Amino acid sequence: MKTLVVGASGSTGKLLVMQLLAAGQEVKIIVRPTSNIPDTWNNNDNITIIRINDISNIPVNEMSGYLKDCQSVASCLGHNLSFKGMYGKPKLLITDTVQIICETIIKNAPEKPLRFVLMNTAGNNNKNLNEPVSFGQKIVIGLFRLLLPPHSDNENAADYLRVKIGQKNRFIEWVTVRPDNLINAQIVTEYSLHASPTRSALFNPGQTSRINVAHFxxxxxxxxxxYNKWSGQMPVIYNNITEIK
Incomplete structure (x- = not known):
C-alpha cells in the first residue's frame, strides 16, 4: 500500500511516516522546500519527496499525478503556533488541502475507495452524534471560532469529510482522529479510543502523545x-496513563 502524507514535516507527521516505513509501507510526502525532514528520508527508496510552496493551492490536475498510485491519504497538517502561523495566510490551510485532495480523488475515480485519515482535535465535536457540550465550553469554543482561525480550520476540515463526503461516497472513505492535549513521548504506550470525548477538552483535558496518534x-x-471499526467516525484518543516521562 502507498500512502500520501501531508504535514509530514510536523511533529506528528514525521512520527507517522516513520510508523508507516517501519511497517514496510511506501510513502509519498508533500512538504515545503524549506521543511526540515530527516536526512535518511532522502536516501530511502520507500519515500517519494515532493516539495511545494503552498499545498493548499495545488491544482487538481497536478494533485492527480501525486495521488494516482496511492491507496490512502493521511493529513497531519496544522498551523504554526506563531502570530503569522495563526493569523496569516493560508487561514484555511487544512480545509483547503482536504478539499483539493478529495476533489482530486473523485476526479481520478479509483476502482477501490481511498482511505483518508485526518488528524484533528478533541476540541471539535462530532455533530453526527450530538455530543453533549457544557454551556461554558460552548461560550469558549464560540470565542475560539472568532479569535483563533486554526480552530475554525480544524472544524471546517472535519465537517468537509463528515458532510460533503459523507458515509456513502464511492471513492473516499475517511476517519477523523481527535487527540486531546498533545505531548511528546519516545515510545508508543497504551492508549484508549472512544467514539466521543469522555472529558472536557477545555476544562478537564486528557493527554495524548504524538507518537500514539501516529501509531493509531x-x-x-x-x-x-x-479501519473498518472506525470508518466514517471521529474517534477520540487518550493515553492510558496521565504522565509520560
Missing amino acids: MSQLIINDTI
Whole structure:
C-alpha cells in the first residue's frame, strides 16, 4: 500500500511516516522546500519527496499525478503556533488541502475507495452524534471560532469529510482522529479510543502523545480490522496513563 502524507514535516507527521516505513509501507510526502525532514528520508527508496510552496493551492490536475498510485491519504497538517502561523495566510490551510485532495480523488475515480485519515482535535465535536457540550465550553469554543482561525480550520476540515463526503461516497472513505492535549513521548504506550470525548477538552483535558496518534493513524491505514471499526467516525484518543516521562 502507498500512502500520501501531508504535514509530514510536523511533529506528528514525521512520527507517522516513520510508523508507516517501519511497517514496510511506501510513502509519498508533500512538504515545503524549506521543511526540515530527516536526512535518511532522502536516501530511502520507500519515500517519494515532493516539495511545494503552498499545498493548499495545488491544482487538481497536478494533485492527480501525486495521488494516482496511492491507496490512502493521511493529513497531519496544522498551523504554526506563531502570530503569522495563526493569523496569516493560508487561514484555511487544512480545509483547503482536504478539499483539493478529495476533489482530486473523485476526479481520478479509483476502482477501490481511498482511505483518508485526518488528524484533528478533541476540541471539535462530532455533530453526527450530538455530543453533549457544557454551556461554558460552548461560550469558549464560540470565542475560539472568532479569535483563533486554526480552530475554525480544524472544524471546517472535519465537517468537509463528515458532510460533503459523507458515509456513502464511492471513492473516499475517511476517519477523523481527535487527540486531546498533545505531548511528546519516545515510545508508543497504551492508549484508549472512544467514539466521543469522555472529558472536557477545555476544562478537564486528557493527554495524548504524538507518537500514539501516529501509531493509531498508521494502524487505520494498514490494519483493515481497525479501519473498518472506525470508518466514517471521529474517534477520540487518550493515553492510558496521565504522565509520560
